Amino acid sequence: MKAKTLIILGVLAVLALMVVPALALSPLAATSSAPAASTISWAPPAKPAVSSEPAQTAKPLDPDGIDQLITATNGAVQVSVSRATGAVRFIAVSPTQADALSAQLAPAQAPQAQADAFWAEYGSLFGIEDPARQLKYVGSKTDRLGATRLEYRQVHDGVPVFAGILFVHFNDRDQMTAVNGVSVPDITVTSTPRLTAEQAG
Numbered sequence: 001m002k003a004k005t006l007i008i009l010g011v012l013a014v015l016a017l018m019v020v021p022a023l024a025l026s027p028l029a030a031t032s033s034a035p036a037a038s039t040i041s042w043a044p045p046a047k048p049a050v051s052s053e054p055a056q057t058a059k060p061l062d063p064d065g066i067d068q069l070i071t072a073t074n075g076a077v078q079v080s081v082s083r084a085t086g087a088v089r090f091i092a093v094s095p096t097q098a099d100a101l102s103a104q105l106a107p108a109q110a111p112q113a114q115a116d117a118f119w120a121e122y123g124s125l126f127g128i129e130d131p132a133r134q135l136k137y138v139g140s141k142t143d144r145l146g147a148t149r150l151e152y153r154q155v156h157d158g159v160p161v162f163a164g165i166l167f168v169h170f171n172d173r174d175q176m177t178a179v180n181g182v183s184v185p186d187i188t189v190t191s192t193p194r195l196t197a198e199q200a201g
Contacts, residue, residue, distance in 0.1 A: 059183055061081035062124040069122055076100035079125075082182075088125040092179040101176045111140070114176055115150050115168040126166065127185025128154070135166070146172025156187045 060066060060081045066088070069077060076097035080090040091100050105117040119131035130133050138151040147170065154164025166181035193200075 027167055057083045061086045062129050065125045072104050073100040085185055087127045087183050087185050092178045098175045111148050111170045126183040154183050
């Protein structure tokens with residue numbers, strides 16, 4: 001009797017193991033009104049802002065000069081200004097009007113002559129008020145396509161300014177296509193050393 005009872009209980013257990021999973025996978029289970037288990041999502045707390053102060057944006061050093069440049073080239077240039085210093089950092093001439101800048105500076109002149117004319121006329125946009133004193137011509141490079149790049153170093157009282165490098169670009173027809181680089185305007189620090197060479201050791 002006990003053996004029969006154990007056999008019946010075993011059969012019921014097996015049936016239970018087969019029926020319960022089947023019910024869970026049946027369409028009836030999907031339409032059950034029982035509430036679905038909720039999922040828990042977590043996100044790390046937002047990091048505090050480094051500073052609540054709004055970023056300061058410097059005004060262009062020479063807004064009138066920028067307007068003059070745009071007018072003189074009939075709007076053929078795009079000008080980008082540094083938010084940190086207000087100095088122009090990039091001037092690009094439209095490829096469809098490639099001669100717009102060269103034509104009003106020094107037509108039919110060599111690249112360096114055009115660059116000299118540009119710095120004399122628009123150097124203030126970069127914070128260069130006296131190109132002869134503040135810029136040193138380093139040299140030029142011409143690539144295999146004929147494009148030429150002139151390099152200038154900014155100097156203060158004859159001392160090179162850290163990161164002060166400016167470039168003037170020309171296409172293979174000696175038309176000025178762009179001017180870009182970094183300049184440091186309004187330098188007031190003295191270039192006279194406080195120590196002699198002997199004192200500096």
